């Protein structure tokens with residue numbers, strides 16, 4: 001029998017636990033990440049994530065930012081390192097991912113722990129006891145099981161953005177980036193969606209607040 005198929009989008013992945021340490025230079029800074037089996041792209045940073053972090057907009061002023069579906073946390077870690085006075089929220093439903101993020105904050109941002117907020121749970125449900133609103137929401141969405149779940153989240157995003165907030169995400173062209181762009185243009189005709197970059201088959205999107 002071959003190895004079990006991994007389901008990284010589950011609360012408690014049903015695969016043997018093995019811890020890895022990987023390193024990656026992102027926006028000219030070297031990060032060390034602890035990862036585990038059962039977590040998205042645990043052997044090497046995902047190419048889509050890499051393209052995304054190199055091009056995402058990072059506010060220089062103090063902001064409240066969210067890494068939605070954070071996995072072991074590469075997006076939020078880059079935000080936390082480069083936006084030195086911002087609060088960074090990390091959300092994931094996968095408990096192993098949550099363990100990794102907490103470890104990775106200790107390793108990569110040891111002096112910024114009070115600005116880092118890690119929440120386990122189902123997307124915005126994880127914030128249900130808080131009235132926090134974000135200046136930027138960032139996402140590399142899981143599209144393996146289809147687009148419906150992402151479109152559900154997409155429609156909820158405006159409720160969690162500040163007035164001038166934005167939503168940025170990355171999608172592989174083959175996984176439906178042109179479809180998502182058309183969907184947005186049809187559903188929110190008065191609002192703006194820009195493709196910031198197309199690189200290595202990935203499209204990085206930037207949407208302005210007000211698209212709800």
Ligand SMILES: C[S@@+](CC[C@H](N)C(=O)[O-])C[C@H]1O[C@@H](n2cnc3c(N)ncnc32)[C@H](O)[C@@H]1O
Pocket residue numbers: 008009010040041046049068069070071072073074075091092093094097121122123139140141142143
């Ligand atoms: C494509 S991965 C991206 C992970 C990480 N941001 C990165 O770039 O390496 C998507 C992540 O979304 C998480 N996820 C899937 N469904 C979720 C849900 N309903 N609520 C919260 N997180 C979810 C998965 O566990 C996974 O870590």
